[in-house]
Amino acid sequence: MKDLAERVVAEAARRGATAAECVIRYGRELSVNVRLGEVESIKQAEGKALGIRIFKGQQAGVTHSSDLAWPAVSAMLDAALAIAEASSPDPFAGLPRAEDLGRREGDLQLYDPAVLAVTADEALDLARRAERAALACDARLTNSNGASFDAGEGTKILANSLGFVGEVRRSSCSLSVAPIAEQNGAKQRDYWYAVARGPSDLEPPETVGRRAAERTLRRLGARKAATGRYPVVFEPKTARSLLGHILEAVSGEAVYREASFLTGALGREVAVPALTLVDDGCQPAALGSAPFDAEGVPTRRTVILGEGRLQSYLLNSYAARKLNLATTGNAARGLAAAPGVSCGNLTMEPGKQSPEEIIAAIPQGLYVTELIGFGVNAVTGDYSRGASGLWIENGQLAYPVEEITVAGNLKEMLRQVAAIGNDLEFRGAVNAPTIRIDGLTIAGR
Amino acid sequence: MSNAPTDFFARHYGVSPTDLERYLAAALARGGDFADLYFEHQASSSLRLEEGIIKSASQGISLGVGVRVLSGERTGYAYTDDLSPEKILRAAATAAHIASGATATHIVGLSDTPPGRNLYPVAAAAAGDTGMLGKLALVRRAERAAREHDARIVQVQVGYADELRQILVVASDGRCSADAQPMARLSVLALARENGVTEKGHSGGGGRVALEFFDEVLTPEALGEQAAREAVQQLAARPCPAGEMEVVLGPGWPGILLHEAIGHGLEADFNRKKTSAFSGLLGQRVASEKCTVVDNGTLPGRRGSLNMDDEGAPTHCTTLIENGILKNYMQDELSARLTGAASTGNGRRESYAHMPMPRMTNTYMLAGNDEPADIIRSVRRGLYAVNFGGGQVDITNGKFVFSASESYLIEDGKITAPVKGATLIGNGPDVLTRVSMVGNDLKLDQGIGTCGKDGQSVPVGVGIPTLKVDRLTVGGTQ
Numbered sequence: 072m073k074d075l076a077e078r079v080v081a082e083a084a085r086r087g088a089t090a091a092e093c094v095i096r097y098g099r100e101l102s103v104n105v106r107l108g109e110v111e112s113i114k115q116a117e118g119k120a121l122g123i124r125i126f127k128g129q130q131a132g133v134t135h136s137s138d139l140a141w142p143a144v145s146a147m148l149d150a151a152l153a154i155a156e157a158s159s160p161d162p163f164a165g166l167p168r169a170e171d172l173g174r175r176e177g178d179l180q181l182y183d184p185a186v187l188a189v190t191a192d193e194a195l196d197l198a199r200r201a202e203r204a205a206l207a208c209d210a211r212l213t214n215s216n217g218a219s220f221d222a223g224e225g226t227k228i229l230a231n232s233l234g235f236v237g238e239v240r241r242s243s244c245s246l247s248v249a250p251i252a253e254q255n256g257a258k259q260r261d262y263w264y265a266v267a268r269g270p271s272d273l274e275p276p277e278t279v280g281r282r283a284a285e286r287t288l289r290r291l292g293a294r295k296a297a298t299g300r301y302p303v304v305f306e307p308k309t310a311r312s313l314l315g316h317i318l319e320a321v322s323g324e325a326v327y328r329e330a331s332f333l334t335g336a337l338g339r340e341v342a343v344p345a346l347t348l349v350d351d352g353c354q355p356a357a358l359g360s361a362p363f364d365a366e367g368v369p370t371r372r373t374v375i376l377g378e379g380r381l382q383s384y385l386l387n388s389y390a391a392r393k394l395n396l397a398t399t400g401n402a403a404r405g406l407a408a409a410p411g412v413s414c415g416n417l418t419m420e421p422g423k424q425s426p427e428e429i430i431a432a433i434p435q436g437l438y439v440t441e442l443i444g445f446g447v448n449a450v451t452g453d454y455s456r457g458a459s460g461l462w463i464e465n466g467q468l469a470y471p472v473e474e475i476t477v478a479g480n481l482k483e484m485l486r487q488v489a490a491i492g493n494d495l496e497f498r499g500a501v502n503a504p505t506i507r508i509d510g511l512t513i514a515g516r
Numbered sequence: 517m518s519n520a521p522t523d524f525f526a527r528h529y530g531v532s533p534t535d536l537e538r539y540l541a542a543a544l545a546r547g548g549d550f551a552d553l554y555f556e557h558q559a560s561s562s563l564r565l566e567e568g569i570i571k572s573a574s575q576g577i578s579l580g581v582g583v584r585v586l587s588g589e590r591t592g593y594a595y596t597d598d599l600s601p602e603k604i605l606r607a608a609a610t611a612a613h614i615a616s617g618a619t620a621t622h623i624v625g626l627s628d629t630p631p632g633r634n635l636y637p638v639a640a641a642a643a644g645d646t647g648m649l650g651k652l653a654l655v656r657r658a659e660r661a662a663r664e665h666d667a668r669i670v671q672v673q674v675g676y677a678d679e680l681r682q683i684l685v686v687a688s689d690g691r692c693s694a695d696a697q698p699m700a701r702l703s704v705l706a707l708a709r710e711n712g713v714t715e716k717g718h719s720g721g722g723g724r725v726a727l728e729f730f731d732e733v734l735t736p737e738a739l740g741e742q743a744a745r746e747a748v749q750q751l752a753a754r755p756c757p758a759g760e761m762e763v764v765l766g767p768g769w770p771g772i773l774l775h776e777a778i779g780h781g782l783e784a785d786f787n788r789k790k791t792s793a794f795s796g797l798l799g800q801r802v803a804s805e806k807c808t809v810v811d812n813g814t815l816p817g818r819r820g821s822l823n824m825d826d827e828g829a830p831t832h833c834t835t836l837i838e839n840g841i842l843k844n845y846m847q848d849e850l851s852a853r854l855t856g857a858a859s860t861g862n863g864r865r866e867s868y869a870h871m872p873m874p875r876m877t878n879t880y881m882l883a884g885n886d887e888p889a890d891i892i893r894s895v896r897r898g899l900y901a902v903n904f905g906g907g908q909v910d911i912t913n914g915k916f917v918f919s920a921s922e923s924y925l926i927e928d929g930k931i932t933a934p935v936k937g938a939t940l941i942g943n944g945p946d947v948l949t950r951v952s953m954v955g956n957d958l959k960l961d962q963g964i965g966t967c968g969k970d971g972q973s974v975p976v977g978v979g980i981p982t983l984k985v986d987r988l989t990v991g992g993t994q
Contacts, residue, residue, distance in 0.1 A: 106789070112591040112871065117608045118580070119597060133574035137597040143577070152573050157648040159569040191613065216791055216912075251912055258793065260912040295989075298759040323723055328566065329714065330707060398700055407562065407700075409572045444917030445906035446939040446991070450707065450716045455756075455939040455991045457908070457917030474915050476939045478758065478992020514758035514991040 072097065073238060074178045075139065076230035079123060083148055084232060087419050088125040088155075090166050091232045094365070094406065095121045095139070099187070103194045105202055106217035122406035129160040136407035160269070167366050167388035169243055171398055172235045174363040180356040183269025186222045186242035194220040197246055197276050199401040203249040204280030209288055209417065216249035216260060218280075235367040243358060244270055248283040252292040261286035261441070266499055268356055268447025286440065292472035295515040296462055302436035302509045304429055304463065304476055304488065307496040309439045309493075310503035314417055316481055317348065318501070320385075321375055321447045322412040323401075332452035332482045333381060341381045342485035346421060348376040350385060351459025352400060352415025359416040359500025366402040370415050373399045376485075387412050419503045422491030429490045431466040437513055439461055439477065452481035459515075475515040484508050521628050521694030524682045525555050529579075529599045533626055536686045538601075540623050542608035543585050544688060548615030550586040550606075550853070552687035554826060555599075556868040560679040565650075565655040566672070573648065580868035583607045587615035588852060593871045616818040631695055631823035631830055635816045638698050638726035648943055650727050651676050654702060654736050661740030662706045666748045670714070671707040672740070674983070676700075679933030682747060685828035693828040693922070699723050701963065704739050708747035715936075717746030718905075718921060721881060721962030723819045734962060740883060746903060746922050753936035756923070756992025762898030763988040764891055764926065764941065767959035771978035774809055775879050775967065776907040776916040778802075779942040782836050782844075783862070783874040784851035784968075786911050793914030793945050797842050803948030805840040806884050813861055813877030819963040820878035820977035824861070827872055831861035836879075837948070866972040880979030884954025888982040891953045893929040899990050900924045900931055901937060916946030939991035955982030 097119035122135040122142060132154030134147040148227040202218035222244035230236045245265035262269035263283035265274040273279075286342040288488035305313060325331035333341065352370025354360050363369055366388055374382045384394070387410050388401035403413035430438060439460040446455035460466040479487070492505030523532040543551035557579050564572040580597040581604055586663035592614030594607035621793075639701065655674040662672040678700040683929045686692045719742035721734045730736055745969030765773060786792035794802065802808070813831025817822050827849045835843050843850075848863030851874055864875035892900065900923060907918030920938040924931045967976040 095846065100756065106589075110590050110614065112593060113614050114593040114871065116595045116607070117870065118595070118869065120578070122576075131572070133572065135574070135576035135578075137578045137580065147577075154573045154575060154648065157652065158573045161569050161571060214790060216789075258791075258912045260791070260910070318908075328673070328707075329717070330705075340881065387803065407560070407574055407576050407878075408564075409574075442910040443910065443915075444785060444919055444939060444941075446917075446919035446937065448937070450714055451936075453937040455919065455937045455993070457915065457939065457941045457991070459915070474911070474941055474943060474989060476757075476917070476941050478991050478993045480993070498863070510994045512758050512991075514939075514989055516760065 073236060075444055077236060079144060079148065080230050080232050083125045086148060086152060087127065088152060089128055090126040092124040093121065093230050095228040100223040100224060101189065101191065101194060102110050102219065103191060103196060103198055104217050104219045105198045107215055108199060108203065110195060111217055120406050121146055122239060122438045123151045125155055126165060127152065127155045129162055129164050130155045130158050131164050131245055131409065132158065133409055163389055163392045166233055167368050167398060169233045171388065172233060172367045173369045174237050175353045179353060179360050179362060181239065181241040181268065181360060182259060183242050185269045185271060186244050189222050189270055194222065201246055201248045201276035201280040204277040205248045205284040208281060208284035211252045211254055211288065211291065212250045212284055213253045214251040216251060217475045218248040220246050230368050231367055237367055239361055242268055244273065246273055246276060246279050250282050250283055250287045252287045252291050253287050259287055259290040260376050266358060272350050290459065290471045293459065293473040296437065296472045296475050296513055297516050298514050300510060300512050302433050302507055303511045304436065304441055305506045306436045306438065307494060307503050307505055309442050310311045310325050310506045311501050312369055312442055313506065314419060314445050314501050314503050316449065318417055321385055323384045323386035323394055324412050325449055326384050327357060327390055327393040330450050332450065336381045337384065338383055340379050342376050342379040343488045344379040345491055346379055346485065347420040347490055349374050349420065350414045351418045354416045357416040359414060364400045364402040365404040368398050368400040368402065370400045385412050385414060388437060414500060417501045420502040421493045421495040423493055426492045426494050429492055429505055430463055430468065433463045434465060436463040437472065439470055454479050454481050454484065475513055477510040477511050477513055519584060521630065521684055521692050524694065525684050526948050528598065531599060535601060536626060537623060539604050539608050540686065540688050542605050543583050543612050544621050545644060546612045546615050547611065548587040549621055550688055551900055552584050552685060552827065554582045554868055555684040556580060556582040557682040558679055562677040563651055565659055565674045568650065575954065582607045582868040583611045584871060585615050589854060590614050590847050591850065591871060595869050605641050607959050622687060623688045626686055627908060629691050629693045629828065631693055633814065633823050633825055635821045636698055636724035652794055658702060658704050658736035660907060661737040662744040663739050663846065666708065667743035668708045668710050668748055669706050669744050669749065670709045673705040675703045677729065683921060687828060688910035691778045691828045693824055695791040695823045697822065697965055700725055700727065700729065701857050702730060702739055703725055704738060704743035705963065706743040706747040710751050713751060715747050715750035717750065719743040720964040723817045723963040724821060725817050736945040739749050748990060749862030749867055749922060749934050750936055753934040755992045756938040756990065757993040758990060760987050760989050762895045763985045763990065764895060764898060764900045765980060765983045766900065766902035767955060767957045768979060769961040770963065771880055771964050772902055772904050772907045772918055774881055774980060775976065775978045776909040776918055777878045777942060779876045780909050780911055781914060781944050782847040782932055783844055784847045784855065785874050786847045787845050788851045788855055794842065801840050801946060803837050803840040803844045804951045805919040806954045807837055807840055807948050808882040809837040810835050810882065811846055811876055811879045816959055816979045818878050819965060819975045820876065822877060825863045826865045827863035829859040829861045829863060831877060834860045845878065846874045848872055866974060870972050873969060875969060876961065877978050880958065881981065883956050883958035883981045886953045887956045887957050888957050891982050892957055894925060894953065894984065895926040898926045900926050901938060901940065903974045909944065916944055918988040935992065937992055941989045941991060947988065950986040951983055953984035957981045
């Protein structure tokens with residue numbers, strides 16, 4: 072496959088490209104679902120695809136194909152050249168600078184061969200155990216959306232006309248359970264999951280099931296909260312979504328398009344001093360790690376917010392050129408478009424208070440356990456989402472609430488962070504501890 | 517040249533009817549009640565214009581086949597992106613594993629079952645490959661219109677994407693049908709700035725149409741202006757009030773309310789498993805008698821329309837709610853088999869790499885008798901929401917959320933100030949019971965909807981006439 076990627080790059084040059092890049096991905100997956108103890112589905116597959124990006128001077132063309140036979144690839148090369156000729160010259164277009172290319176050395180522990188060794192029967196057993204553990208917790212758990220185990224491994228090869236050739240192999244697996252509870256005719260569901268590079272690093276199915284059950288049960292009997300302004304505590308799972316919105320705003324692409332509420336804020340104090348947000352693309356075994364980014368630039372650790380100050384955006388080479396900065400190795404791409412920007416492992420550093428201490432300090436407020444809807448505007452920072460969770464009264468989690476919204480503005484929310492928990496949880500590529508934000512508007516009754 | 521359903525894959529990939537029967541036999545070799553093969557060839561292209569230049573242009577082909585075996589409630593699924601007989605047979609053997617021990621099913625000889633309608637009468641073969649120049653002209657025209665609309669427009673991004681999907685579905689019950697499904701979409705994002713404040717506006721549209729659609733039906737100029745107008749409008753918007761109030765939804769795209777609040781809850785899989793807030797309510801009143809809601813996959817050229825679904829079943833116009841009474845769920849093959857119903861042509865999948873599920877096509881409410889102006893006049897204090905971003909629902913308890921991108925206050929029967937950041941939250945089983953007025957102005961959306969379920973995205977349409985909901989929670993900051 073490496074040879075094919077290099078052949079594409081060489082052939083592009085022969086056909087008149089001034090620069091070229093080829094990415095190849097292939098992998099396998101196994102995915103099983105059980106529901107109420109019975110097998111619901113088993114899916115097994117393998118796939119592959121190839122992407123080409125070529126430049127003719129400052130004009131670019133991108134093509135992709137799932138057919139890797141040479142006649143198909145050759146046709147895609149010609150198509151990429153034709154697209155480049157039809158598109159506009161962009162003075163900022165191009166590959167990274169040769170001196171920016173390379174790969175992080177050392178074993179990042181991204182691949183666990185045990186993922187491929189999991190049989191469908193073993194996968195079903197894990198899912199069954201997790202669901203059984205969940206449903207055994209309480210008689211009010213009467214139904215289930217099922218449990219699933221997914222495993223996959225994939226290889227990515229990147230080659231470009233500056234001589235870069237890199238290959239990385241990664242694996243991951245996950246286990247999740249979604250029970251349904253019923254009380255007085257009203258149904259509630261929630262879920263919990265575990266994710267890791269290999270099966271031996273997953274939380275035991277019984278733990279995943281129990282946690283899913285607890286989360287579901289505590290939603291029973293939910294009511295609406297009264298409209299007003301209250302402190303809001305985001306548990307790590309929902310705090311993670313806040314980090315996702317900040318990620319969108321510090322992406323160099325949004326910044327150069329002036330489509331981010333953090334445009335022009337580099338070097339400024341934009342958040343409370345207690346807030347430190349770091350992206351690290353080379354953290355060993357972490358789910359977002361890779362030795363090089365989608366353009367062949369080594370990944371690294373970047374402090375985005377340090378002591379409340381915006382220290383860096385996340386950049387690929389294009390956004391970096393537009394903003395007259397250096398790439399941070401955060402290029403990411405699907406096959407169907409030029410590289411964009413994404414994080415490696417985005418982490419909010421933990422604080423000192425336990426979540427219990429944070430809750431204990433609140434006379435009245437909301438503990439959010441789920442957010443739904445898409446009411447976030449990265450241009451203005453306006454934030455308004457549907458929520459459910461638990462109402463805090465006199466420092467205690469008192470009763471479940473639902474059908475409410477939480478609204479504010481992310482720009483202000485960064486300055487309204489009143490507490491950060493010591494309970495940082497690693498569960499995927501974006502990780503956060505509990506966060507308390509004051510002065511948000513809750514709409515309910 | 518023959519017009520057999522198998523023609524495309526036979527001509528390009530040498531897939532013969534004999535091969536197909538062999539693959540189905542392999543899929544059912546260990547038993548199972550039903551098996552099908554879904555061949556898909558998708559050619560796509562996209563363009564993105566920003567800062568006045570084409571920033572990204574791309575084109576691609578994706579090809580593969582998914583093999584499915586059903587055995588009771590179990591599904592075995594495997595796919596491959598290599599159409600060689602060895603790979604397909606291997607996928608069939610993998611999918612067959614799930615059905616071990618069940619009784620053998622006889623495979624009915626394949627017979628051509630054409631969809632029997634032609635809802636996208638474009639020169640389908642050309643739609644995926646109309647050449648770059650026409651598409652370039654479209655995005656440039658949209659950009660110019662947005663910029664020329666108002667001097668406060670500072671950034672414009674225009675995206676164009678199209679695809680042509682060739683599918684062939686063959687099943688062990690003898691079904692053998694094919695379709696060529698085009699899709700095109702043009703979308704505009706505009707940013708307006710004044711006194712250091714930046715706001716955005718969106719627009720978009722298209723369908724299963726050819727490029728001419730954008731000259732004859734929905735012009736790039738109209739789309740450019742819509743996005744620019746919304747962005748400029750937002751500059752003057754004030755923060756939205758929070759709390760319960762009367763809500764009037766404008767016609768068209770605000771029909772996303774139906775999609776979230778009702779539609780997902782009426783998909784047969786959730787009801788078969790009794791995990792929907794609407795489970796067991798067939799024949800019961802779930803809406804005010806002014807409400808009649810349909811899911812209609814048979815509208816010509818619409819984004820959610822299909823000659824046949826992704827299981828080869830013809831699409832229908834299914835009445836979901838009639839004068840407030842719940843009439844039907846939306847069925848795919850699996851749920852229909854397990855509940856003794858018939859497929860309603862709602863079995864859809866994102867691609868060959870995904871298993872089909874019951875999904876919506878175009879979901880809308882039929883027009884009522886109220887004049888839209890009377891509806892507005894009837895509101896003392898409320899919200900008039902005319903354009904939306906996305907929405908989401910929790911199927912189990914019916915709680916849904918959707919976000920208005922353009923909305924106004926109604927005070928004493930008059931539309932007054934624009935407000936921003938309005939999020940509407942409600943409860944599916946409740947919301948349609950609170951519909952007190954239904955306009956005579958049914959409109960469908962312009963063709964931008966994409967629905968997500970279990971990680972799979974499919975294009976859909978929505979629509980409503982102007983609607984009044986007596987009480988809904990509005991999430992804002994004031």
